[in-house]
Amino acid sequence: MIALEKRPEPSRTFSLAAPLLAVLATMLFGGLLFALLGKDPLEAIRTIFWEPLFGEFAFFYRPQLLIKGAPLVLIAIGLSLGFKAGIWNIGAEGQYIMGALFGAGVGLAFYPMESVFIFPLMVLAGAFGGWIWAMIPAVLKVKFGTNEILVSLMLVYVAEQFLASMSLGLMKNPEGFGFPGSRNLQQYASAHNAELITGSGMHWGVVAAFIAVIFGYVLLARHRLGFAIRVTGDAPRAAAFSGVNPARLVLFCLGMSGLLAGLAGVFEVSGPAGQVTIDFNVGYGFTAIIVAFLGRLNPVGILLAGGLMALTYIGGDIAQSKLGLPAAAIQVFQGMLLFFLLAFDLFTNYRLRLGRTEVA
Amino acid sequence: MDLSAINPILFIAGFFVAATPLIFAAVGELVVEKTGVLNLGVEGMMIIGAICGFATAVETGSPLLGFAAAAVGGAVLSLLFAFLTQVMLANQVASGLALTLFGLGFSALLGQSYVGVKPPRLADVDFGSLAEIPIFGPIILSHDLIVYLGLALVVAVWAVLKYTRIGLVLRAVGENHDAAHALGYKVVRIRTLAIMFGGACAGVGGAYISLIRVPQWTEGMTAGIGWIALALVVFASWKPFRLLLGAYLFGGLVQLQLNLQGAGVAIPVEYLAMSPYVITIVVLVFLSRDKGAAPASLGRIFHASS
Amino acid sequence: MKFTKRQAAKLLASAAFAASFAAPAFAQDDKTKIGFVYVGPVGDGGWTYEHNKGRLAVEEHFGDSVETVFVESVAEGPDSERVMTQMALDGADLIFTTSFGYMDPTINVAAKFPNVKFEHATGYKRADNVSTYSARFYEGRAIQGHIAGKMTKSNTVGYIGSYPIPEVIRGINSAFIHARKSNPDVQFKIVWAYTWFDPAKEADAAKVLIEQGADVILQHTDSTAPQAAAQEAGNVVTFGQASDMSQYAPFPRVSSIIDDWAPYYIARVQAVKDGTWTSTDTWDGIGAGMVGIGEISDAVPAEVKAEALALKASLADGSYHAFTGPLNKQDGSEFLAAGATADDGTLAGMNFYVEGIEGEIPQ
Numbered sequence A: 001m002i003a004l005e006k007r008p009e010p011s012r013t014f015s016l017a018a019p020l021l022a023v024l025a026t027m028l029f030g031g032l033l034f035a036l037l038g039k040d041p042l043e044a045i046r047t048i049f050w051e052p053l054f055g056e057f058a059f060f061y062r063p064q065l066l067i068k069g070a071p072l073v074l075i076a077i078g079l080s081l082g083f084k085a086g087i088w089n090i091g092a093e094g095q096y097i098m099g100a101l102f103g104a105g106v107g108l109a110f111y112p113m114e115s116v117f118i119f120p121l122m123v124l125a126g127a128f129g130g131w132i133w134a135m136i137p138a139v140l141k142v143k144f145g146t147n148e149i150l151v152s153l154m155l156v157y158v159a160e161q162f163l164a165s166m167s168l169g170l171m172k173n174p175e176g177f178g179f180p181g182s183r184n185l186q187q188y189a190s191a192h193n194a195e196l197i198t199g200s201g202m203h204w205g206v207v208a209a210f211i212a213v214i215f216g217y218v219l220l221a222r223h224r225l226g227f228a229i230r231v232t233g234d235a236p237r238a239a240a241f242s243g244v245n246p247a248r249l250v251l252f253c254l255g256m257s258g259l260l261a262g263l264a265g266v267f268e269v270s271g272p273a274g275q276v277t278i279d280f281n282v283g284y285g286f287t288a289i290i291v292a293f294l295g296r297l298n299p300v301g302i303l304l305a306g307g308l309m310a311l312t313y314i315g316g317d318i319a320q321s322k323l324g325l326p327a328a329a330i331q332v333f334q335g336m337l338l339f340f341l342l343a344f345d346l347f348t349n350y351r352l353r354l355g356r357t358e359v360a
Numbered sequence B: 001m002d003l004s005a006i007n008p009i010l011f012i013a014g015f016f017v018a019a020t021p022l023i024f025a026a027v028g029e030l031v032v033e034k035t036g037v038l039n040l041g042v043e044g045m046m047i048i049g050a051i052c053g054f055a056t057a058v059e060t061g062s063p064l065l066g067f068a069a070a071a072v073g074g075a076v077l078s079l080l081f082a083f084l085t086q087v088m089l090a091n092q093v094a095s096g097l098a099l100t101l102f103g104l105g106f107s108a109l110l111g112q113s114y115v116g117v118k119p120p121r122l123a124d125v126d127f128g129s130l131a132e133i134p135i136f137g138p139i140i141l142s143h144d145l146i147v148y149l150g151l152a153l154v155v156a157v158w159a160v161l162k163y164t165r166i167g168l169v170l171r172a173v174g175e176n177h178d179a180a181h182a183l184g185y186k187v188v189r190i191r192t193l194a195i196m197f198g199g200a201c202a203g204v205g206g207a208y209i210s211l212i213r214v215p216q217w218t219e220g221m222t223a224g225i226g227w228i229a230l231a232l233v234v235f236a237s238w239k240p241f242r243l244l245l246g247a248y249l250f251g252g253l254v255q256l257q258l259n260l261q262g263a264g265v266a267i268p269v270e271y272l273a274m275s276p277y278v279i280t281i282v283v284l285v286f287l288s289r290d291k292g293a294a295p296a297s298l299g300r301i302f303h304a305s306s
Numbered sequence C: 001m002k003f004t005k006r007q008a009a010k011l012l013a014s015a016a017f018a019a020s021f022a023a024p025a026f027a028q029d030d031k032t033k034i035g036f037v038y039v040g041p042v043g044d045g046g047w048t049y050e051h052n053k054g055r056l057a058v059e060e061h062f063g064d065s066v067e068t069v070f071v072e073s074v075a076e077g078p079d080s081e082r083v084m085t086q087m088a089l090d091g092a093d094l095i096f097t098t099s100f101g102y103m104d105p106t107i108n109v110a111a112k113f114p115n116v117k118f119e120h121a122t123g124y125k126r127a128d129n130v131s132t133y134s135a136r137f138y139e140g141r142a143i144q145g146h147i148a149g150k151m152t153k154s155n156t157v158g159y160i161g162s163y164p165i166p167e168v169i170r171g172i173n174s175a176f177i178h179a180r181k182s183n184p185d186v187q188f189k190i191v192w193a194y195t196w197f198d199p200a201k202e203a204d205a206a207k208v209l210i211e212q213g214a215d216v217i218l219q220h221t222d223s224t225a226p227q228a229a230a231q232e233a234g235n236v237v238t239f240g241q242a243s244d245m246s247q248y249a250p251f252p253r254v255s256s257i258i259d260d261w262a263p264y265y266i267a268r269v270q271a272v273k274d275g276t277w278t279s280t281d282t283w284d285g286i287g288a289g290m291v292g293i294g295e296i297s298d299a300v301p302a303e304v305k306a307e308a309l310a311l312k313a314s315l316a317d318g319s320y321h322a323f324t325g326p327l328n329k330q331d332g333s334e335f336l337a338a339g340a341t342a343d344d345g346t347l348a349g350m351n352f353y354v355e356g357i358e359g360e361i362p363q
Helices: A012-036 A041-054 A058-084 A092-110 A118-144 A148-168 A204-222 A224-234 A236-241 A246-270 A284-294 A299-323 A327-344 B008-034 B042-060 B063-087 B092-110 B128-132 B136-140 B145-163 B165-175 B177-182 B187-213 B225-235 B240-262 B269-287 C002-026 C047-065 C078-089 C100-112 C137-151 C166-182 C199-211 C225-233 C262-274 C302-316 C344-348
Strands: A002-006 A350-354 C032-037 C066-071 C094-097 C117-121 C130-135 C156-161 C187-192 C216-219 C237-242 C253-259 C281-284 C291-294 C334-336
Touching (some): A012 A041, A012 A327, A058 C078, A092 A118, A092 A246, A148 A246, A148 B225, A204 A299, A246 A284, A299 C078, B008 B225, B008 B240, B042 B225, B145 B165, B145 B240, B165 B187, B187 C199, B225 B240, B225 B269, B240 B269, C047 C262, C078 C094, C078 C100, C137 C166, C137 C302, C166 C344
Parallel strands (some): C032 C066, C094 C117
Antiparallel strands (some): A002 A350
């Protein structure tokens, strides 16, 4: 009989080994899947994991990893604060959209004026947009006890409709021959979130993501607020006794995650994406939830998890075009990776024991 | 603008069809959440049900067999979630999201050869002369079997949760798994069964979309209905009949905005399209005085020796 | 110190970039490599499905002398830019980008790869190595409108739109003009789904239109949901969209508009092989075979079918333009004088209804 036994302390060895094991297991089962689809499994796995990092065109893909990973990390850091405290914001996608709309709105309003103040103003507006959108579930939760999971999720759909409305109406490019979508901010110097070093992928959003990681780390490890977050998540009652104000914590956690999601939105719309379009949002807000958990709600973990997700996206696209793998197979592969990462995480906190024990 | 263009009888009858996929998926999830498990993978299980049901119906020519296969497909996929969360003690939110990702991809692989195929149709139930009763007949007695099964399922879940020992055990596990365990209930087994039930229901809901509501197979065709089903459960504060009401409200609001457009009411469409979500939030605020409706152990990980 | 180091790195980076971006384009082998970027999955049964059929036709036509690659479900924006760059790096000679939202990314990538040819569907920005192409679907709408006007008994035609963009509005106008010509009493009921893809919502929209008295449904969305709703209603006429949807023939589906990209794709690949490719703006209709009209079924009376085929022939040989004056805009102002035809610029950016259509375009 095999039984699980909780470790007195999380195993350091396994917290490092588990992700590696998970990736190996994914390679094994993913390879099997690719083989079933009639593709060379080794080649497929090499393409997904190796090609973007060390392949012939790595000079192009490495910066792309930053571009793809930055919004994920930025959003996930914000979400992790709330998740740690048991506050569930699953509407980051909506906050991301609103951040982009507020930020782009400010930028477009100034067009064609050129000034160094426009981009900072846009960033502020974007942060505000995300923040205010997250404050709706936060205030409703504090005032009426309304479930924040549901409200934040509903607001994603509302934000998507706003986005459509803006791309077709108010923000539509007047020189776009009636087609939907705003002016391209990449072609408006004062509003363009350009790469800081050409070809490096480093734009302000990437910088913000790294700062957020440090900020998250310091907050959780050193600051009183971080302590309040951790205590509330582990033992809400104890938190109340130790003087944590739950309402303020809700406002802070939701507000912070909204703010960071809004920032991700404005950096994306003014940089890599360039314009407000109906399909501007591509699911970063939802994927970031997965990233937050894969990173075990730990800032450094999130950084690595964001990078890994970005890698599978980029490698997956390469595998599609090089090997003719269907997009669906890549999705299944990503799903497997998540499953294995989540499953093997068990061994960080538990160990297997052989012998007779009570049956659970 | 011509509001008389809206036929109230057909308008209301339309609720039933629009609400059925939601009802199945949400009622299944309700049972799952009652046992303290939050499975965000509804969308993934629905789409697996949609393709399993579609493929089976096409191959066998029987829509009912299709629905059965959809239930099996959804349940099998949900086992993956059960294994992760119950055996491997993984986080439920993340596992559910991963399940959706996996389900969307896997269904697309399964469905590659079914694009553009037309499935066999499930006939409406024949109520004979009863269906000719004015108003009642065309609204209530004009649907297919699955619509009525969905209604029956809601009643059954309500009755089981409220009046039977099974319901008591389910709720006990959801409220306090440690206490339930101490009383000798097999928490993991009970939850796994509930998760499979949820998967089966979501599968049937998905198949209703691919076999009746649309009916065709295309990748990603559930288009977010699974997420709305999740919202419905919370909206209903885990009460089956409120869930039914919510499903009609949701289905009805979509119908209403399309009807108003057809009647030429000049309201900006995007604001009409967001109205169901806004109204849900408003209703939610009013309903949220009802505290303590959520199962106390919802989303928490259970391990026997801890 | 720091400053100079960073500067050096910057220089290095850009040099490496220039060198390696230019290199692969020269590294040509005998096979012509063609990339396709799709916005949806190839299994969507509509827009992407038809583009992929075009790709398969290219493979079949050229056999071993071409190699095609594709990436599906590519989000518009930075993801599409990355995928295009990747295809170009991997040595693609010609890349088809098949969604309006790929416009700016296509232009961006094309600027970095002057030796790779790009073909962008439905856009308006071109460059020396970027062509645009689109189909005059409105010609097909004219035929649908004609049949719709004749087939409706309730004089109410339902129209399911996706988003209120010129492409869709043009189709509505074209259908309406010709429906009015064949039946002066006809009215259009227009419902906007505000989604590109949500089969369940399309089903709802069709049902609502039918309940409100429409007995002909035209759709500018790609799923068969409206067909099934019409079949259930029993007496409602529909038209296939994007693909033939012949599984619903002969009734309710009485005809269809089919996107047929194969002839264009084959011609453009041939041009690249011959070295005759130049940047062009193609907007082809029934005549060039880009817009296919699915078989008109026997549910349509013989004389209507004959009229529709005559209309098709006149559109195909160019003797008739679907937007021929006299036509007024919805507000009564003149759109086209008698005998005048709309120029392509007006059509491309069409954002108004013609006279007779009720309701407003949502803004």
